[in-house]
Amino acid sequence: MDQLLYASEVLVNGLMTGVMYSLVALGFVLIFKASGVFNYAQGVLALFAALTLVGIQQGQVPFAHLINAITGSHISSFGWTVPSLLAILLTALVMVGLAILIETLVLKHLVGQEPIIMFMATIGLAYFLEGLGDIMWGADVKTLDVGLPQGISETAEAWTAALTGYGFFIDRLDIWATVIAALLVAALVAFSQYTKQGRAMRAVADDHQAALSVGISLRFIWVMVWSIAGFVALVAGIMWGTKSGVQFSLSLIALKALPVLMLGGFTSIPGAIVGGLIIGVGEKLFEFYVGPLVGGATEAWFAYVLALIFLVFRPQGLFGERIIERV
Amino acid sequence: MSPTSPTILSELAPPPAAPAPGTDGYITADGRKIGGVLMDLRHITLRFGGVTAIKDISFDIREGEIRAIIGPNGAGKSSMMNVMSGFYVPQEGEVWFRGAKRPPMRPYQVARQGLARTFQNIALFDGMSVLDNIMTGRLTMMKSSLLEQALWWGRAEAEETRHREQVEKIIDFLEIQNIRKTPVGRLPYGLKKRVELARALAAEPKLLMLDEPMAGMNVEEKEDMSRFILDVNDEFGTTIALIEHDMGVVMDLSDRVVVMDYGRKIGDGTPDEVRNNQEVIDAYLGVAHD
Numbered sequence: 216m217d218q219l220l221y222a223s224e225v226l227v228n229g230l231m232t233g234v235m236y237s238l239v240a241l242g243f244v245l246i247f248k249a250s251g252v253f254n255y256a257q258g259v260l261a262l263f264a265a266l267t268l269v270g271i272q273q274g275q276v277p278f279a280h281l282i283n284a285i286t287g288s289h290i291s292s293f294g295w296t297v298p299s300l301l302a303i304l305l306t307a308l309v310m311v312g313l314a315i316l317i318e319t320l321v322l323k324h325l326v327g328q329e330p331i332i333m334f335m336a337t338i339g340l341a342y343f344l345e346g347l348g349d350i351m352w353g354a355d356v357k358t359l360d361v362g363l364p365q366g367i368s369e370t371a372e373a374w375t376a377a378l379t380g381y382g383f384f385i386d387r388l389d390i391w392a393t394v395i396a397a398l399l400v401a402a403l404v405a406f407s408q409y410t411k412q413g414r415a416m417r418a419v420a421d422d423h424q425a426a427l428s429v430g431i432s433l434r435f436i437w438v439m440v441w442s443i444a445g446f447v448a449l450v451a452g453i454m455w456g457t458k459s460g461v462q463f464s465l466s467l468i469a470l471k472a473l474p475v476l477m478l479g480g481f482t483s484i485p486g487a488i489v490g491g492l493i494i495g496v497g498e499k500l501f502e503f504y505v506g507p508l509v510g511g512a513t514e515a516w517f518a519y520v521l522a523l524i525f526l527v528f529r530p531q532g533l534f535g536e537r538i539i540e541r542v
Numbered sequence: 543m544s545p546t547s548p549t550i551l552s553e554l555a556p557p558p559a560a561p562a563p564g565t566d567g568y569i570t571a572d573g574r575k576i577g578g579v580l581m582d583l584r585h586i587t588l589r590f591g592g593v594t595a596i597k598d599i600s601f602d603i604r605e606g607e608i609r610a611i612i613g614p615n616g617a618g619k620s621s622m623m624n625v626m627s628g629f630y631v632p633q634e635g636e637v638w639f640r641g642a643k644r645p646p647m648r649p650y651q652v653a654r655q656g657l658a659r660t661f662q663n664i665a666l667f668d669g670m671s672v673l674d675n676i677m678t679g680r681l682t683m684m685k686s687s688l689l690e691q692a693l694w695w696g697r698a699e700a701e702e703t704r705h706r707e708q709v710e711k712i713i714d715f716l717e718i719q720n721i722r723k724t725p726v727g728r729l730p731y732g733l734k735k736r737v738e739l740a741r742a743l744a745a746e747p748k749l750l751m752l753d754e755p756m757a758g759m760n761v762e763e764k765e766d767m768s769r770f771i772l773d774v775n776d777e778f779g780t781t782i783a784l785i786e787h788d789m790g791v792v793m794d795l796s797d798r799v800v801v802m803d804y805g806r807k808i809g810d811g812t813p814d815e816v817r818n819n820q821e822v823i824d825a826y827l828g829v830a831h832d
């Protein structure tokens with residue numbers, strides 16, 4: 216019985232981790248659907264967003280190290296702090312600016328190229344952004360606090376204690392992260408179904424030629440989609456950064472998004488969400504039950520093995536469209 | 543439908559200098575009034591590497607007429623329509639629209655100028671319903687901001703209702719009420735072609751361009767499509783450029799016909815004139831490359 220209760224707690228915590236994977240995978244799917252680009256840089260976008268947010272919030276001078284090295288000065292901070300909400304808003308604007316830059320400097324020149332070339336370009340972009348983040352804001356680990364509640368939730372503990380006789384330890388941050396992610400997804404769905412821009416986005420995702428013929432600018436949609444993906448990355452970055460500090464390992468969650476996508480399908484938004492949750496829960500439970508038998512650290516490889524097994528039996532993923540060769 | 547007073551310009555005559563709409567038109571046999579030049583294509587040449595798909599072709603399309611482009615397979619008809627709609631950029635030549643020379647433009651900008659088209663190989667949004675597909679034809683007409691839409695406030699609601707009404711009219715007109723909610727991917731070929739026409743019509747175009755709207759259809763479907771094309775032209779006064787591969791179908795529909803063969807223009811005039819043109823007869827009889 217105790218074992219089962221522990222397992223449920225592990226499951227709940229796995230769901231929370233899964234939310235994070237889902238968010239990163241969601242960014243991938245958005246860009247992949249609209250432009251056919253597999254954006255390797257999605258994880259680094261989250262890192263870059265979190266770094267920028269901390270930098271703006273704490274009034275850090277961007278490129279301070281570089282400026283100091285060149286001019287021999289010793290500046291590091293403007294000496295002010297920016298309120299969280301305003302800082303988030305400014306960071307969102309930075310992400311839009313970044314989307315415009317990526318479109319005009321990279322994507323525009325690669326239109327019509329093979330997907331593998333686009334993919335290589337995003338690998339380049341990932342390394343570039345990682346370096347840029349480093350030079351702009353410094354390489355030290357930063358703490359991020361935008362006022363999200365943290366610590367063990369007593370309410371959840373009391374409720375679960377009343378229900379099961381055993382109080383679950385659930386981090387309040389995880390609860391908030393789940394709620395925010397759910398709201399974000401709901402907003403995205405409403406946007407794509409009911410607004411003119413969202414419909415145009417779906418049109419572009421469906422057929423470029425047809426979209427052009429009804430007067431939709433592909434470049435506008437691409438900038439829009441990269442901006443949205445940047446915003447989703449910002450949300451993921453805030454949560455992950457709050458939880459484990461803003462550091463370069465943040466970009467590694469992108470690697471977990473790959474098995475999530477194999478599971479959920481590269482073109483399915485529900486797939487990204489469900490896939491993320493399955494991987495999040497799966498790896499925690501696996502570690503709980505099987506980990507002790509094999510010496511632990513299964514979380515490092517479990518997701519990939521699961522995805523590989525999936526790849527064999529259902530290559531299009533849970534929700535992905537079946538891939539049919541057109542002749 | 544042969545015009546009583548044809549004023550077809552001879553191929554050698556210089557193109558008219560931006561005539562005002564409504565001037566120097568002609569009256570068709572069935573009494574429709576054809577206006578001035580809407581689109582004027584001047585000395586268009588288009589090459590793909592070594593292949594010259596269009597060789598120095600000039601012709602015009604007048605307000606209110608049904609203008610056909612016919613020719614055997616590979617003649618360059620679709621390429622011509624792609625030039626007109628901005629999908630291809632010709633190496634030489636000029637496109638004049640409503641009396642002004644068109645600067646280099648992207649296809650979506652051309653579409654926003656009032657040119658709607660269909661494709662030879664149907665380009666629909668397979669994941670959307672018939673209704674949503676047709677609504678996309680009006681996307682660029684919607685003016686309310688994202689905020690207004692999000693709050694369903696201001697212009698947003700009235701605008702959505704108005705566009706929906708227009709789309710419903712087109713659905714009734716093309717007799718596709720019963721498939722309004724069907725995902726387009728599931729429709730048979732003939733109906734897909736009709737939905738594509740509906741989407742183009744939804745944009746209320748000044749020039750409607752149809753690339754082989756009847757290809758791959760059975761006789762009955764062809765008759766329906768012919769009727770729709772005539773009705774669109776008649777009821778909305780829409781100018782239509784129409785590509786057909788089959789000479790017979792086009793003769794009943796069009797006011798004037800351009801005939802292409804191997805990228806060249808070999809005939810231009812009323813259906814009767816074209817039918818009796820020796821070069822055209824040779825091209826179609828010597829149908830070795832068809």
Ligand SMILES: Nc1ncnc2c1ncn2[C@@H]1O[C@H](COP(=O)(O)OP(=O)(O)O)[C@@H](O)[C@H]1O
Pocket residue numbers: 590593594595613614615616617618619620621622
């Ligand atoms: N995108 C393209 N790339 C290369 N060649 C093309 C392209 N589009 C058309 N062509 C060539 O141009 C010629 C005319 O083709 P097309 O305009 O499709 O003819 P039609 O529509 O009259 O059958 C053909 O030789 C075709 O191979």
Ligand SMILES: [Mg+2]
Pocket residue numbers: 619620621662
């Ligand atoms: Mg063709």
